[in-house]
Amino acid sequence: MIGQPFIRVENLVKTFLDGETEIAVLTGLTMTITEGEIVAIVGLSGAGKSTYLHLLGGLDTPTSGRILFGDRDVTAMSERDMVAFRNQEIGFVFQFHHLLPEFTALENVALGALIAGGSKAKAFERARELLVYVGLESRLTHRPGKLSGGERQRVALARALVNEPRLVLADEPTGNLDRKTSESVHDLIWELRERLGQTFVIVTHNAGLAERADRAVHLVDGRVDDNPLVFGGQI
Numbered sequence: 001m002i003g004q005p006f007i008r009v010e011n012l013v014k015t016f017l018d019g020e021t022e023i024a025v026l027t028g029l030t031m032t033i034t035e036g037e038i039v040a041i042v043g044l045s046g047a048g049k050s051t052y053l054h055l056l057g058g059l060d061t062p063t064s065g066r067i068l069f070g071d072r073d074v075t076a077m078s079e080r081d082m083v084a085f086r087n088q089e090i091g092f093v094f095q096f097h098h099l100l101p102e103f104t105a106l107e108n109v110a111l112g113a114l115i116a117g118g119s120k121a122k123a124f125e126r127a128r129e130l131l132v133y134v135g136l137e138s139r140l141t142h143r144p145g146k147l148s149g150g151e152r153q154r155v156a157l158a159r160a161l162v163n164e165p166r167l168v169l170a171d172e173p174t175g176n177l178d179r180k181t182s183e184s185v186h187d188l189i190w191e192l193r194e195r196l197g198q199t200f201v202i203v204t205h206n207a208g209l210a211e212r213a214d215r216a217v218h219l220v221d222g223r224v225d226d227n228p229l230v231f232g233g234q235i
């Protein structure tokens with residue numbers, strides 16, 4: 001339900017091994033995310049933002065700590081349950097969109113629904129609807145190589161939404177776009193939240209997006225900085 005606590009992240013630690021050296025990337029990150037919230041995650045390059053997003057989405061496992069969706073601890077799930085959970089509940093938008101070059105915009109979006117086990121007709125119908133919604137009705141049969149950067153980001157957003165996930169995780173979704181195009185992708189995110197009540201966690205270096213978000217969370221030294229002194233200039 002919108003406005004209710006949705007995700008509870010408890011004391012998340014992630015350490016990578018580089019040969020013999022341990023690199024502590026997340027050092028005890030704790031936060032609560034509310035249903036329907038748009039949260040921006042900001043911080044310097046190397047602060048652990050992408051690492052955090054991967055853990056939230058179950059693409060990687062923490063060294064210690066827990067991530068609870070309601071009362072389900074995703075860090076304790078089997079790989080198989082995690083895959084099913086991810087397909088149902090989480091949509092990803094990556095910085096470099098990760099669209100499949102051989103497939104059309106429509107196929108790229110429909111694939112997500114097909115993988116989740118929907119019927120072919122339904123998957124394509126839903127993909128088409130979403131692409132129309134993001135303003136790409138006339139680009140359905142274009143391959144990614146024939147789309148502009150902003151159009152590709154919009155396809156990636158449609159793909160993330162095709163299974164109606166409750167949570168959308170986006171890693172610098174507008175990182176490589178000009179200001180005007182970025183703003184139109186942001187507008188779309190807000191419109192979607194309005195229409196579908198989804199929760200968005202967005203890693204961004206974009207000060208405009210961080211300010212517009214319901215909340216901007218600053219990562220410093222692998223945890224949440226509760227007292228960011230200067231905000232705009234640092235991200």
Ligand SMILES: Nc1ncnc2c1ncn2[C@@H]1O[C@H](COP(=O)(O)OP(=O)(O)OP(=O)(O)O)[C@@H](O)[C@H]1O
Binds near residue numbers: 023044049050
């Ligand atoms: N698989 C890995 N093995 C070893 N070190 C890693 C691995 N993944 C990330 N790191 C290290 O963890 C740190 C945080 O990386 P991360 O990608 O989370 O940063 P980020 O905040 O997303 O930065 P950026 O803004 O540049 O994208 C970096 O120093 C990186 O080198």
Ligand SMILES: [Mg+2]
Binds near residue numbers: 049050051171
């Ligand atoms: Mg990153």
